[in-house]
Amino acid sequence: MNSDTGIKPPLHRRFDKNRAMEFIRNRYRHCRNKIAKQVEVLQKDAAFREKCKEYYKRGYKDWVILTTILNCMINFKIQELGLKLPSEEVRNKYLELSNMLQNTVYPTNKFLENMDLQIKFHSILALNTYGFELRRKDFKPDVVEKFLRERMRHFDFDLPHKPLFGEPPGSWPKM
């Protein structure tokens, strides 16, 4: 049976456009600080830009792609260092690990292989940003993404700029 309470989902009370914009600005800042060099490399790669075209079509903005690139790179670094995932050690070292990435550049094909998987986790990781409590472990990425899209308007906003991985590649937004 379908009830009328199941028709149009309202925005969640934690939705706040100003805060959402602030989070986006922070993400851009953080990514430019940590992975600007890697981004420059990826911008030049046609195959990567083609992959991003798909992401743009799905409504992902540059800051989603950038945080996914950052997560990919942290993963690569973890693998390099032989750390066990997920662990308390990794959580404690997160900042340290991200700082290590400033001068690191990984080959594009590594991203092409891992981006699809990592972009799925973006949504689950984003839940923390809003202060939600993850009390279960079996999240379905598509359900989480749907929640963020419909009830938090998570994928609706961006800072004005030309797409970083568009044709031709754009530039970082003003922060």
Place this chain on the structure above:
Amino acid sequence: MRARHPDLFSDTLSLTEPLLTKSIIEYHLDTLTSRKQELNFEEFCRRLIELEICPNIKPQTGPIGGGDSKVDASTYPVAPSLTERCYWGSPDPPSDETWGFAFSCKKRWKEKVKEDVKNIASLERKFTKVFYITNQFTRDKTRAQVELELSNKFGFEVHILDRAWIVNKIIENKREDLAIETLGIQVSYAEKPQLGPLDASRQREFDTLLKRLSQPELYFGNDFVLAQDYLKAAKLARSLEKPRHEVDGLFSKARTLAEKVGNKGQIIRCGYHHAWTTYWWFEDLSSFERIYSETEGYLPGTVDAEDCELVHNLWMLLYGEITKGKITQDRARLNERLSNIKKELDRLAREKNRPNNALYAETLLSFTDLIEGINDESKVKQAFTQLKNCLSKSIDLGTYPLMKLINRFSEMGEVFGGLPGYDSFFAEMVSIARDRLSETSEGELLFIRGMQLLDMNNLKDGLRCLGQARVKLAKRETLEKSIHASLGCSIAYMAMGLHWAARMEALTSAHASMITEDASFEFPLECFFASKLMGWLELRLGRIASFIAWHRFSWFLLNYIKSQGYNAEKLEEELMIQDEVLGCFFLNLDHKVVKEFDGLQNGLERANLFMSKLALLYALGDIDNVVKELPKELTENKEKIDDYFSKWKDQPASEQMPDNLTEETHSYRKFETTLMGVKYYIITRNQFGPMAFAENLLGIIEAALALAKWENLAFIVDKVNFVVDIDESGNNPPSLELDRPPDPDGYYMIWKPDMLEWLRKTNPKEIKDYFMQLLLKLLADTTIDPLEDLSQELERWHKEDTFSRAIGMSPTCLALLDIIGEEDHELRYWYKASTTS
């Protein structure tokens, strides 16, 4: 008894009325002069015209025959301010004209009127109208001629009023007393009973009942109702103070029929009322003792504390007779009898699965302790403390007859008021009554507002108010309104598409409406509406066996309602529509699916679903039998038959039917609902216990979330699975593993095979707590809101009585068992009905 409860006795008054006929009055008027009553006639006329013509009459005070004023009476002027403000006893206020009156007993009235009018015309004072009143008959034609002649001659209106007018006014306007008093008419008086308002209503009800009882065919197969109607008739006859043989005859008939039916509650009630009547109305102690002895024999094993109370009331009468010295202790066997009552009360007080009844029994036990220990101060104090505790414990128990007991204990203050401990007990009663009345008053306001909102189609706010009203009014004394609020909630849920919650409320309404007073349904109409609603909901949910069961129950109620003298034509029509809708459902089923219902035809017939049976026959392709059942004009050829069923199939009702069935013939069934983007599935073993639990759970989830603020809840799953089953390895109730994260595959709720027994015997509060924990776990598992945020939302739910609305009526399986029973919910029962009939 008559002094304490005058309402139970006849309120008819015996009045005397004069036997004054038209001929007596005419004779008396004709013979006035032979009795020298001319003066009496004048007095009579003056007072009569005050009542019939104008109130401001001034009598003449001079010598007989009009005196100096030439008139026997005339009007006096009345100030306009008085005219406007006073009540004058007639539709028209006094006129400001001057009218004159002449009265006469002379036989030659024509001469007399001319003479009197001439005299009046000669006066300086001018009259606008003159009335001549005579005790003689006047011919119409002559009178009119004289009136016209005199009016023309003297320039004022002349009116002649004769004996016919006088007699007419006395008889029609009930002026007999005036005539008797002023004219001195000697009459005899007759006694005439004047029915009091209570007796008038009782007499009407009694006559209707007797008429119905004279048609035994109305009760065919329903001796319970027949016994109940005889009991009602006996009580009415008693209150109307009919002759004893009539009253006894009706009570005896009621008791014999009740014994035939075998319902202990009904037998005890019939016996109780008969004994009570014999004692108080006929003051026949030996017959009372006999009936008491016959009645108390039915007490062992009774299920209602109220039955024990009735027998204890009779015991109290015996106790009173001993103190008066009218019977001996040996003869009365008081101790032995009280011990039998206490034994039953003690048994009932231990049945914690029926908390209202158990506490009622406990209260009565404490009361018997009070009576037993009346001469022992410590025992009395202890008994009052027990009673106080009982009343305190009753606060959350809806159908515990708190106000009835408070009123009774308060009345008993006349007898027990001086005992130690009574004052403290009384203070507790006052405090509880104040809270209770305040809560029910609030409930009544919420009920009115809720119904208004529902009428305005504001479903959510309407549900909020009605849900609160239902909880606040769920007391014995406001049960009817609580049932109405519950029906309102059900309708609101239904309109919101929350069919499981609607079903849970309708079931609650039906169960609450089954309450009986003096062994008769107190709310048969409400019960019918709830049952009919259950039928609709089961149809919407695609549950055929349950629909058939409720439909049959609705017909039982309809027949009961008819037997009570209601015009139930419209109600019957609604049941017929249900029949047609089920038919429409069969016609729209896929042929393979419809095969599952082959064999159900006679079961449908047994539940008065004749149209559905016809549709099923057609859907199964059994045209031969269709032809037998259809009227001839529809069966001339195959096209006509197809056309008939095709039109039926396309009825708008088909759009409201479910897309799928709930797999009633399978070993496991799936129930589902969708709320706030989450689909809840329950796979349940196709057995009464697990199924009833699954239905209850879905009802709770829907009811709880119906008014939840979705913006405050971040559901992060799209699907929740439950499996409800029974197995030796299970638990009663299944563990909720509150501290563990949810199993990704769902919630496995495995009960022990005796789950129903456990649900029956366990205190309902424990079961409600279990559902509460399950609901909270479900919320915590399916949302990602921080617990602090969730607590805020739950606090709001608490303030709106959401938990009482959603969980308060659980476990609902007990209501189902009480009303429909276990078997009837299974399709195989209706197939069996087919083979056995």
